[in-house]
Amino acid sequence: MGGNQALQANGFTNTVSTNNHITVRGSDWYFAVCAVMAFTTLIFMGLSFRKSRSQRLFHYITAAITLVASIAYFCMGSNLGWTAIQVEFERSNPKEAGNMRQIFYVRYIDWFITTPLLLTDLLLTCGLPTPTILYVILMNEIMIVTGLVGALVKSSYKWGFYTFGCVAFLFVAYSVVFEGRAYARILGPDILKTYTMCGVWTIFLWCLYPIAWGLSEGGNVIPSDSEAIFYGILDLLAKPGFGALLIWGHRNIEVERLGLHIRDPETTPSPFREKKSGNVASNGVINGHNSTGAGQDSSTV
Template sequence: MGNDVFRHNGFTNTVTTNNHITVRGSDWYWTVCAVMTVSAFGFMIHSYFKPRSQRLFHYLNATVCLIAAISYFCMGANLGWTAIQVEWMRSSAKVAGNMRQIFYVRYIDWFITTPLIVVQLLLVAGLPTPTILYTLLMTEVVVVNGLVGALVKSSYKWGFFTFGAVAFFFVAFAIAWDGRAYARVLGVDVLRIFNILAAWTILLWTVYPVIWGVSEGGNIIAPDSEAVSYGVLDLLTKPVFGAVLIWGLRNVDLARLGIHVNDAHPRIPRAEPAPRTEKDAEAAAASNGATATTPATTTATAPETAV
C-alpha cells in the first residue's frame, strides 16, 4: 500500500515512511484498545465485591489494562511512532520500503506494565522485597534494550537484543526457580495457580523476542502482521493473565501471601443502637427470647458499733 493511499485513509504523521500499517492494522489496534478498556473496567467493578484489603491484584490488573488501552488507542490513531531505516531490504511488496514504522509508544506501555505483571507473580509467591526489586530492574532492562534495538538501523541492534535476552534469562530464572520454591511453602492451592501463571507468562514472553526479530529487527513480516502478533500476545499476558490470577486466588486471603493491607474503614455489620430506656431493653430482650434484667440496687448498711 503506497504512501498516497496511506494518506488517503487518514494516516499521516510528520515522519516519512514507506513501510507501515494499513487500515486493517489500525482496525486491529482499535479492537485491542476496546478489549483492554473493557477489561480495565471489569477488574475495577469486580474489586467492589471484595473487601479493600483484598483488592490489590484487581487494582494492578486494571492499571495494566488501562495503560495498554491508551497505548493501543495511540497506535490505532497512527501516533506514537517514528520511521527507522531497515537493515535489510526485502523483495516482498508488503515490506519493500526502506523506512519501517516503529511504534515507540508500545515500549512505553511495556516499560510500565511488564513490571506490574512480574510483581504480581512474585507477590503470589511471597518472595522477599530485594528479590522483587532486582527482578523488576531486570525487566526494565529487557524493555529498554528492545526499544533501543528497534531504533537502531545497523547490525548493532542485535547487540541490544542480546543484552535484553540475557536480562530476560534472569527474570525467567527468578520466576521459575525462586518463585516456585517460595510458593510451595504457601500451600498447594497457591503453588498450583503460581505454576500455571509462571509457565503461561514465561512461555508467551519467549515469543515476544521472536516477533521482534522478524519485525523491528529483521524486517521480514509486514507491520500489519506485527500488529496482530503483538496484539494477541498482549491480550494473553494482560487481561487473560489477570482474570486467571484473580480467579485462582478467589479463596485465598492475601495475608497468607504476606500482603497486609490496613483498612481504616472495614466493612462490618452495622451494630444495633443501644436501648435508651428500660422499656426498650425489655422489648429487645423479648425479641431475642430472653428476660430483661435490671441492675440490682444495693443499700449500704453502716457497720455495727460494739458497745
C-alpha cells in the same frame, strides 16, 4: 465520511516519513485490541467490589495493566506514537517493501509500565522477598529498554541490544520459574497452583516476544500489519488472559497469607477512636459522680 479515518487524520510524516507502515486493517486491529483492553479493565475493577478494600490489591494492579495497554493501543490505532527507522534488510515483497519502517515506540512505553506491574502481581503471589522483586523488575526494565534501543538502530548493532535483552529475560524467567515456585511452595498448595499456572503462562508467552521482534523491528521479515496482529495476540493473552487467571486463582486467597497486611478503615478499629470513646466514657462516670455528690450535698443542706 465513514470508516476508520485515523491514517488520513494522522499521516505518515512525523519529523520523518515512512514507506513501510500499517494499513487501515492494522489500525482497525489496534483499535479492536484497545476495546478489549478497556473492557477487561472495567471487568477487573468491577470484580474488585466483591472484595473488601484490604483484599483488592491484585485487582487494582491487574486493572492498571490493561488500562495502560488500552491507552497504548488507542495511540497505535490512531497512527500516533511512532517514528521511522531505516531497515537493515530491505525486502522485495510489496508488503514489506520500503526502506523506512514504522516503529511504534509507544508500545515500549506500555511495556515499561505494565510488565513491572505484571511481575509485581506474580512475585507478590509467591511471597518473594522485596529486594529480589526489585532486582527482577530492574532486569525486566533492561529487557524492555534494550528492545526499544535495538528497534531504533538501523545497523547490525541492533542485534547487540537484542542479545542484552534476551540475557536479561533469561534472568527474569529463572527467577519466576525456579525461585518464585520455591517460595510459593512454602505458602500452601493452592498458592503454588495459582502461581505456577500464571507463571508458566507468562514465561511461555514472553518467550514469543523476541521472535516477534526478530521478525518485525529486527529483521523486517513480516509487514507492519502482521506485526500488529502478532504483538496484539500476545498482549491479549499476556494481559487480559493473565489477569483472568490471576484473579480466578486469588478468589479464595487472602493477602495476609502472602505476608501483606493492608489496613481497611471499615473493618479495622481505629486506636484513636477507641481512646477517644474511652475518655468520653470515663468523663461520663466522673461527671455522674460529681452530680451525685452535688445532689447529696443539696439534700443535706
